[in-house]
Amino acid sequence: MEQAAVILLGLYFATCSATGPLHAQCRVEWNFGVPCWNVYVALVSQIKLWSTADNCQQGGEKCLYTLETANIHLIAGKHSTLSDKNVEDITLKLIPFDDNESCHVSGFSVSETWYLVLDYGTNYCNLHNLVEGSSLDKAPGYAESTNDFKCTQYSAANCTIY
Numbered sequence: 107m108e109q110a111a112v113i114l115l116g117l118y119f120a121t122c123s124a125t126g127p128l129h130a131q132c133r134v135e136w137n138f139g140v141p142c143w144n145v146y147v148a149l150v151s152q153i154k155l156w157s158t159a160d161n162c163q164q165g166g167e168k169c170l171y172t173l174e175t176a177n178i179h180l181i182a183g184k185h186s187t188l189s190d191k192n193v194e195d196i197t198l199k200l201i202p203f204d205d206n207e208s209c210h211v212s213g214f215s216v217s218e219t220w221y222l223v224l225d226y227g228t229n230y231c232n233l234h235n236l237v238e239g240s241s242l243d244k245a246p247g248y249a250e251s252t253n254d255f256k257c258t259q260y261s262a263a264n265c266t267i268y
């Protein structure tokens with residue numbers, strides 16, 4: 107019995123390191139050299155702008171975002187995938203630093219479908235597209251940090267499509 111448990115545990119870690127998180131999800135950290143208030147307004151505006159399917163007429167997934175919570179510390183909502191009807195939960199935590207002159211954001215996106223293991227980078231793109239769409243990636247001091255262990259299929263992601 108104990109041996110079986112050890113083997114299972116080994117398999118678990120082998121799978122984790124080979125394909126990233128076991129459940130399709132993504133964690134991204136950003137720094138922006140602008141106050142959290144500006145970051146907050148930019149992200150919420152972008153979510154509202156992409157709430158209908160209009161922006162996906164030419165393809166892509168930059169649409170069908172919904173807002174559930176919006177305050178200066180936390181933005182939470184959902185993104186529906188147009189192509190396969192999956193839903194992902196998104197949270198963005200805003201933490202000021204540098205005497206409120208800069209803002210650190212922790213982004214998390216996870217697929218509601220528990221058995222979904224591969225997502226073609228959708229969970230990463232959900233987060234990154236909001237930052238790029240609102241031009242926050244052009245803000246002074248912009249830095250994005252994530253990797254294949256934190257984001258399902260991060261290196262394979264094509265955010266134009268997914």
Ligand SMILES: *[C@@H]1O[C@H](CO)[C@@H](O)[C@H](O)[C@H]1NC(C)=O
Pocket residue numbers: 202205206
């Ligand atoms: C940052 O902003 C908050 C909320 O406006 C304020 O309470 C806090 O004192 C500010 N901190 C600094 C270091 O300016």
Ligand SMILES: *[C@@H]1O[C@H](CO)[C@@H](O)[C@H](O)[C@H]1NC(C)=O
Pocket residue numbers: 264265266267
């Ligand atoms: C992503 O997909 C678009 C649309 O099919 C394509 O034009 C672009 O070259 C792709 N980018 C990468 C990095 O593969």
